[in-house]
Amino acid sequence: MDDPLVAVVGLFCVVAVVLFVLALVIGVRRRRRREQQLQQWADGNGWQLVKQPAVDWGQHLPGRNPHGVRVMLAGRVHGRPVMVGEYEVTDTQVTTGADGNPTSTSHTHLYVVTVAILGRMQPPVSVSARGRLSRAKAGLLGPGDTASGDPQFDKAFRIRGAPGPWCTPALLAAHLAGHVPVPWTVSGQQLITWREGSLRPPEPLDPVLRLAHLLDNGA
Structure with missing residues (x-):
């Protein structure tokens, strides 16, 4: 006589495989539909x-996924x-339960990346907004070697790289x-x-173009 527990486990595995395949098919169809749009x-x-696209943007983005850009729109705006x-x-987070067994949870994040081509080569530099703790630290200790010269800016933003003529x-x-x-x-x-978000054109490009113009026209 067959073991009922074995039968239940077998049925569970079959259902899990079917659901996985179904989710995969739905995901592929959804992606194709978005690409058509x-x-x-x-x-x-x-x-x-x-x-x-064969781009190297991933090394500069959260998570540094070298193959993370799946689709791209390319064009010209004002030349x-x-x-x-x-x-x-x-990303995958691993937690340990009360029984001592690890459990992994995966989260997929989507980002819209906008890239404008500058009129000339620029030294590597990045600017990011400071968090609350970083703002307090900058207010007390100063921004360090990457100060822009504007106290308000240095309290709100962090520069990585040399400030240079663009600043x-x-x-x-x-x-x-x-x-x-x-x-x-x-x-x-x-x-x-x-x-953070998914690509749904048209994207607002004026802020990026304004920044590119300012960088191109730095002293």
């Missing part, structure tokens, strides 16, 4: 859709080459007024900015 938008607006992509990264009063004022995106980083001629 992006293609239609690109065709209607003079942009190009690129799947699995400047601009690319907008969707970046995906999964103009106009650019600092644009950050304090919220007119440019943060965080951002420069790699060669690429100005890379990102925000």
